[in-house]
Amino acid sequence: xxxxxxxxxxxxxxxxxxxxxxxxxxxxxxxxxxxxxxxxxxxxxxxxxxxxxxxxxxxxxxxxxxxxxxxxxxxxxxxxxxxxxxxxxxxxxxxxxxxxxxxxxxxxxxxxxx
Amino acid sequence: xxxxxxxxxxxxxxxxxxxxxxxxxxxxxxxxxxxxxxxxxxxxxxxxxxxxxxxxxxxxxxxxxxxxxxxxxxxxxxxxxxxxxxxxxxxxxxxxxxxxxxxxxxxxx
Numbered sequence: 001x002x003x004x005x006x007x008x009x010x011x012x013x014x015x016x017x018x019x020x021x022x023x024x025x026x027x028x029x030x031x032x033x034x035x036x037x038x039x040x041x042x043x044x045x046x047x048x049x050x051x052x053x054x055x056x057x058x059x060x061x062x063x064x065x066x067x068x069x070x071x072x073x074x075x076x077x078x079x080x081x082x083x084x085x086x087x088x089x090x091x092x093x094x095x096x097x098x099x100x101x102x103x104x105x106x107x108x109x110x111x112x113x114x
Numbered sequence: 115x116x117x118x119x120x121x122x123x124x125x126x127x128x129x130x131x132x133x134x135x136x137x138x139x140x141x142x143x144x145x146x147x148x149x150x151x152x153x154x155x156x157x158x159x160x161x162x163x164x165x166x167x168x169x170x171x172x173x174x175x176x177x178x179x180x181x182x183x184x185x186x187x188x189x190x191x192x193x194x195x196x197x198x199x200x201x202x203x204x205x206x207x208x209x210x211x212x213x214x215x216x217x218x219x220x221x222x223x
Contacts, residue, residue: 031209033210033211035213040123040215041215042118042120042200042213042214042215042216043158043200043213043216044213045210045211045212048210050209058210090157090158092158102160103160103211104159105157105159106157107157108157
């Protein structure tokens with residue numbers, strides 16, 4: 001019974017295709033985040049949301065868009081996938097106790113763009 | 115700009131030996147530092163945070179503002195410590211985390 005669930009777990013898609021990665025959480029947290037993980041680069045923030053009406057760009061938002069459908073759901077879309085978007089994507093949530101609040105991560109989505 | 119640097123991508127030590135994973139940060143504000151760990155086939159999870167000043171699984175980390183460092187230490191490494199470790203900086207105003215590049219720690223038997 002994971003608190004943060006990502007779907008799909010693995011996906012292979014072709015260049016130019018639109019793809020959506022989904023994240024849902026049962027923690028009741030307001031804050032949700034999308035990161036991508038690349039070898040040697042660590043985790044980089046793509047987008048984050050503090051509530052349903054508050055969406056913010058992270059450091060590498062180009063080529064991505066997000067949708068906060070509800071407090072519990074935060075989706076990441078690649079409008080036209082390209083090979084350098086091949087990466088491991090993580091969704092995370094945190095509560096409203098400031099930056100000292102622990103972040104909880106999903107199990108990751110491995111995306112390959114061919 | 116805010117930045118977290120973990121200089122070692124890979125670190126390999128023998129079981130029972132001391133371990134130190136280095137983390138340096140750059141931030142003009144009051145820093146909030148964390149260590150996250152990712153064991154094989156598990157999700158990323160919080161290991162410890164500087165404000166708690168706690169020891170988790172034998173690991174400790176001390177914030178050194180003078181050297182802008184938050185190195186993770188353990189006196190006697192165990193095989194189950196093998197994992198990917200990320201240092202993270204909390205940005206108080208922006209309410210988000212900036213991660214380092216990660217260090218893959220391997221404990222040899």
